[in-house]
Amino acid sequence: MYNYDETTAFLGHWGLFQQIVFFLLCASTIPNGSGVLSIVFVADIPSHHCMIPEVNVTQDWLNVIIPIKVVNGKQELSRCSRYRLDVVRNLSAQGLIPGRDVNLTDLEQEGCVHGWSYSRDIYQSTIVSEFDLVCSEQWKQPFTSTLYFLGVLVGSFFSGQLSDRYGRKPVFFATMACQTIFTFAQVFSPTWTVFSILLFFSGLGQIGNYISAFVLGTEILTGNVRVLFSSLGVCLCFAMGYMMLPLMAYFLTDWKSLLLAIALSGLLYIPLWWFIPESPRWLLSQGRVEEAEAIIRNAAKKNKVEAPQIIFQNYSRGEKKTPSTKEERHSVFDLIRSSNIRATTLILCMVWFTIVIGYYGLSLNSSQLSADPYISCFISAAVEVPGYISSWLALQYFPRRPSTSCAMLLGGVSLFFIQLVPENLPELSVALEMLGKYGFTTSASMIFAYTAELYPTVLRNTATGTCATFSRVGSCIVPFLFQLRVYFKYLPYIILGTLGVVSAFAILFLPESFGRPLPETIQQMHKRERVKCPCITRKGTPEPVVILESQL
Structure with missing residues (x-):
């Protein structure tokens, strides 16, 4: 070979x-x-929270309509819930002030039925904001x-x-x-x-x-x-x-x-x-010896060296393959x-x-x-x-x-x-x-x-x-x-x-x-050297095999 x-x-x-x-x-x-x-x-995933449609409520209620949650020791706006709009609308119409007249923890929450609002501080858009891959779709x-x-x-x-x-x-x-x-x-x-x-x-x-x-x-x-x-x-x-x-x-x-x-x-x-x-x-x-030799001869031309007349000696060339000689x-x-x-x-x-x-x-x-x-x-x-x-x-x-x-x-x-x-x-x-x-x-x-x-x-x-x-x-x-x-x-x-x-x-x-x-x-x-435990050396393993292999 x-x-x-x-x-x-x-x-x-x-x-x-x-x-x-x-x-x-x-x-x-x-x-x-x-x-x-x-x-x-x-x-x-950009920062996001529930989208709030135009609703007739006071600014105080708009500021707190998204609940605050603690995530990894830090407070942030809830990403997947908000206080129910109809409840907030009624409380706002009554003139009640959140946190003073109303305990926010007692209010019922709902999902982001109107979609989400995504921050654009870092990205204009990602596939998360494009296809709403958040909350239940996260x-x-x-x-x-x-x-x-x-x-x-x-x-x-x-x-x-x-x-x-x-x-x-x-x-x-x-x-x-x-x-x-x-x-x-x-x-x-x-x-x-x-x-x-x-x-x-x-x-x-x-x-x-x-x-x-x-x-x-x-x-x-x-x-x-x-x-x-x-x-x-x-x-x-x-x-x-x-x-x-x-x-x-x-x-x-x-x-x-x-x-x-x-x-x-x-x-x-x-x-x-x-x-x-x-x-x-x-x-x-x-x-495909002829094609291989053509590439090598082209390489020799680019390298400005002379290629032998026959490069790959041990291959027969020009013979059509029969089923018995098929690769x-x-x-x-x-x-x-x-x-x-x-x-x-x-x-x-x-x-x-x-x-x-x-x-x-x-x-x-x-x-x-x-x-x-x-x-x-x-x-x-x-x-x-x-x-x-x-x-x-x-x-x-x-x-x-x-x-x-x-x-x-x-x-x-x-x-x-x-x-x-x-x-x-x-x-x-x-x-x-x-x-x-x-x-x-x-x-x-x-x-x-x-x-x-x-x-x-x-x-x-x-x-x-x-x-x-x-x-x-x-x-x-x-x-x-x-x-x-x-x-x-x-x-x-x-x-x-x-x-x-x-x-x-x-x-x-x-x-x-x-x-x-x-x-x-x-x-x-x-x-090649056979797979074996590196801590064990088999007696009788002929080292010359490795040397001969490296000279092939």
């Missing part, structure tokens, strides 16, 4: 061809950063995010398999178009139901675009450039889009304008079709067919689940950091930058297994300590929460690269998509996670911390991939 990295070594690692692929694929993730967490602003607000992540879940599952079957490039652009078109269509949603359906398909396209771009770059680029791309390039561009989100939301305070700006940015990436090639690794795995198809079932691959897949699924629920849980909870949601969102986004830089350095110089485990452990333990912080030190709680976000962000960046390095080309996108699918189960329950604080204030942090610590130890059971070439076949993956 050929070694792709050695066969294409004549191209170099950082020629014009690699630079084009690197920067264009990285840039394609900027709309993902803006779009995936735009729900923080699009579905935020469950729809977190459920909106859940529907988005359900779309991400479905997209994670199908995009990986479609990409392994039909190619990285077609799925990459198809899902990018899906993300752009359905985000644009949301602007014209007449009801919450229509908005949610369109949001579901937008999420489906978003994750498919990201995973396809990630795998495409991982397979085209080689050496340290591949590590730089997978750990720092795409992640920093995602963070860049994330940091641009609060800036866009600050100037576009209407939810429709914000979504329109995010959708239109996707149109800028249409010309990328003529600059981003298909993955030669994938073409070779499908037996073997692989599916998600190959991920659980053998014990070694099955153990790796199950551990990775659990780790991905923990990372996603931790990352999105802390991201969606960013409104708790300060009274200004724009500043809160920017802080949450900015803390990802050192996380991605740390992951790049770790992937560059340290083994995957201990570095990923340590990052996960840092995230989990930091959240555990929040419950020990005194009430008079809220800044320390915020710092620990952001340290937890840093740990989950760092491990998230590394686990993408780690997963891609463990699986062979014929299963790489399917494996990445399957792990992402399982992880999105966590993202679907994230919108409701921090509502558990009504039972115990620190319960969400305890749950996230426990998951982080358990996953940190589970990572130690994975094979190591540091310094080894990407496997091309399932047989090469089988030759």
